[in-house]
Amino acid sequence: MAEPVIKGSDKEREFTMHTFVSPYGALALMTLTFLEIVLAVDNVIFISILSSKLPGSQQGQARRMGLLFAMVTSILLLLFLIWIIKLTAPLFYISSAPSPDAISF
Secondary structure, three states, X not given: OOOOEEEOOOOEEEOOHHHHHOHHHHHHHHHHHHHHHHHHHHHHHHHHHHHOOOOHHHHHXXXXXXXXXXXXXXXXXXXXXXXXXXXXXXXXXXOOOOOOOOEEO
8 A cells, every 4th residue: 555655845745546546545435425425415304304394485495505505515614624634734732832833722
């Protein structure tokens, strides 16, 4: 199994196709796919239940708006996750801050 290649001074990870077809990569991909499917079905059920309480003329529009909001929220959360993965230095420390740039709590 090939490890991610570290290139450049910013320690950016370069993933090859071998990373995704390795047993660990395939398991991670299947797990994430399963979770996305479960959450999508949960969104559809929840939105259907809520929109069924509206008058018939508004149900279709409520379903479309709810699904659109769920999709946009999922995409924004995935983009935020990508940003977190690409971080190379801590944003904050819990006990003491060894770096003057970090926030200490």
